Amino acid sequence: MRHVYFLLLSFLLIACNDGPKKTYKPESIGAINSLGVVIENDLWEGPVGDKIREHFAAPVIGLTWDEPLFSLEQMPQKVFTTTTRYRRAVLFVDIDTVNVAHIKSDLYAAPQKIGVIKGSTEDEIIENLDAYSDQIIAAIKEMELEETQKRFLRSLNKDRLLEEKFGVTFRLPSIYKLGKQEDNFVWIDREIQKGSMNIIAYQIPFDRLNNDSTLVTDFIRMRDSIGEKYIPGPDMRDKKTYMTTEDAFAPHFFQTEIDGHPALEVRSIWDMENYPMAGPFMTFVIDDEINNRKLVVEGFTFAPATNKRDYMFELEAILRTIKFK
Incomplete structure (x- = not known):
């Protein structure tokens, strides 16, 4: 019987080790509707930066005066390290050999959305910004709404008002x-x-x-x-x-x-x-x-x-x- 127990225990340990491992993700940080823009200074100060502001700092519809969709905080890549990577909403823009535009979720923290825009030239980056900014904005806004709604749970009105x-x-x-x-x-x-x-x-x-x-x-x-x-x-x-x-x-x-x-x-x-x-x-x-x-x-x-x-x-x-x- 001792051999049977040993075999069963060994089987359970192997089964547990073979299962998927969950990677711990720290809780993301950042004010609601703030967007960290990871981009080199020369790109930020030129036409690429202007295009980013055109889309991501566009005036919110229906306010009494112009206020930006997101509060943008620019930083070069060398600053995007350690806790800075835990920002909830990030836009990563860079010149690269690849021409891509996509959204990464919960890469460094959770919840987190990182919009990635790359191109081999400034013109390619600008084209990708025009084509994919609305998609990135929608994903970030949905996350920000969910984060705001989660915070409501800390203290809810118990009245059955509606x-x-x-x-x-x-x-x-x-x-x-x-x-x-x-x-x-x-x-x-x-x-x-x-x-x-x-x-x-x-x-x-x-x-x-x-x-x-x-x-x-x-x-x-x-x-x-x-x-x-x-x-x-x-x-x-x-x-x-x-x-x-x-x-x-x-x-x-x-x-x-x-x-x-x-x-x-x-x-x-x-x-x-x-x-x-x-x-x-x-x-x-x-x-x-x-x-x-x-x-x-x-x-x-x-x-x-x-x-x-x-x-x-x-x-x-x-x-x-x-x-x-």
Whole structure:
């Protein structure tokens, strides 16, 4: 029997040794929406650097003034060592004998996305940047949204704010509080240093906003009617103040998806009727055909004289966690 036990033990040890070995990856570092650009100084200061900034520091759509898609931090290759390699988002650009463009995941840390752009000449690098920047940007943005959503788990609001009213759940940080609740309207907000970040939700019939030729007008009319009814501005003598959609900025419309449901994404600027207040908003109109409705959720920020990119990114991360029950 002792020989049998020895053979069994030997078999188990061999089986364990033959299995795949997991390599430890340190946790990645870096601020949300910051991008480390590994590139030599001469390339950074010339046409290649200009092309990188054109794509990766392009203005974010729907903000009150230009803010870059990513905060770029350039470094030459000799600096890209030790803990610097643990950055979560990296763009690696270099002249090489190969002409390639691809994305590497979790190479030095996790989570991590490294966009690699190489070419034998500056012109080849620029061509690859034009062809593959959108793909790299999308991969990094998806990772940054997931990282932001993971951080929400540290302290979640336990109130069933949208579940009871609209039958959906979402990850809401505990710093957000219920501001207003009516039959077909919920308003949630949090205070920030110079203003507030806000989330509103309501539902409309499923057959609304289905006409492409009148979509812009119909959306603005719908949104302004909600603002007039539920989102008042400061008290003014002999004047009614309420949230509207800024006339000077045409809304940007995109097709997207929330929890497997087709959704319309809209970004633009809100303002107050009869009062000098304004800021960015982002609306998702989500199809819920089973319940013959569209769920409308919106994030908007009021933060005068303050950059708003990261505020709006947090609101987007929250809204994209919505799950239909």
